[in-house]
Amino acid sequence: MLEIDSEAAAKILVKFIRDTVYKHHFKNGILGVSGGIDSAVVLALTQRALGSDHTFALLMPYKFSSADSLTHGKQICDQLNVAYETVDISPSVDAYFDRFATEDRVLIGNKCARERMSVLYDFSARKKALVLGTSNKSELLVGYSTLFGDSAAAFLPIGDLYKTQVFAIAKYLQVPDEIIKKKPTADLWADQTDEGEMGVTYNELDEILFQLIEKRKRVEEVEKMGYARATIDKIRRLVINSQYKRTMPPVAKIQNRAIGVDFRYLRDWLK
């Protein structure tokens, strides 16, 4: 059901990255590399598309980040011969929380994600490099991201690949086993896992999303396939409740041609 020809997918995504970067008059791409599988895959695709000399990685650990994250981030950069810089975001994030203290892990996690975005866009200008996002379709659909944090990017090369498909393409791209085999995590606190946070495994999440979204199946039909109704309903709620994260902020229309309503142009306008 979710099986894909990884070679065909990689081929088109490499072309997509190359076309988008060059069309917008850049030569370089930059992305945050977390040590996880999504950014490893985007890095490998970018390196294929633009070459090692035009691909740049930022490793941005916070003091709570696991040591493995940094190790694996460096490992994939070294494997691909891609230059990287390590920017510890702890001083700037902690400077903020020294003024506005909190124990709320979600607030800290969101702040970290937005700090990384801020550093990434600063380096984007310094390096004259377009920012590649690393969100996959599963997390985009359920809204498992920080608005204007990890969701901020110029474009999303793997945004139409479900997480389980990202695993398949990672193998094809020879991403190291250590990165492929470890549990996906936002790494906001010790022992956090995506699946623990979402309360569903990626396999089940992707299968249900695939039926609802790609196959346009009704909830009742998906339930008949053997999935728990409560899980389907929960996933559907997550998708609906996160629609705001997948669209531009609405403009209140009072003129004849409001932006996003009846002023309609692709980003490729005259590129």
Next chain:
Amino acid sequence: MRIRGIQFSPALGNVEKNYDAHERHIKDAVRDKIDFIIFPELSASGYHLKDIVYDVSLAPGSDMIKKFEKMSRDIDILIGAPYEEIPGIIYNTALFFSQGQLVHKHRKVQLPNFGMFEEGMIFKPGDNFKTFKIGDFTAGIIICREILFPVHAYLYYLQEVDFLIGISNSPVRGIGEEGFAPSFKLWERLGEVYAVNYHLNYVFINRTGFEESLCFGGGSFFAAPGQGILKKAAYFDEDILDFEINKEDVRISRISTNYLRDENPGLILKELKRILNA
């Protein structure tokens, strides 16, 4: 007759840049003694035009039309363009230039308007499938989604068309274990049917390249009467498809299977009337 299809990637909304690409390919084709050059759907403008369409549509008698007319003194030319025939009324049009003049237009009848397609938002649909002459050949044009309704090709077949030209802007989608094979089979399957069952020389010319999220797949091909696909251009990459057509293949195909001889359009019409009046 020597024919060349140009599988390329037009720039969105950049008519001047696209014109330069057309001119370059046309000059090369004249040099290579090609009789007829075919560009894909909306080759002059790019596909996902949205509001750009009001800035880039070609108008009757415009300088751009005159330039193509002039070039057609040396070679027959088919381009795709948003064509503003009446001020404010734009058709997705295939324009055929020959012997210094614009001699035939086909206005796309089937405008896809769902999912990633928004053609119904900007174009008025055409209303006919008329034939025209390219040298000794009777030709017809079908544009992209029109190809997917076999009855349109059937209308040309009844008009004894021996050269059917399909031009397209088809994005790939629905990746699976076979990659994007289903996106290409969609067009190739019907191409085989038209060539074999309608005794036609059939060519499919699709664009390549990206527009924002969309990737146009190329995969242009030529299918010979009674035989099927004989020649294919690259998938995804820009390419040139050179091929030759001849009338004798059409004749042999017709007498081998007699589909056209045995065709009974009167019966079809009678049944259509019965169905519509039911």
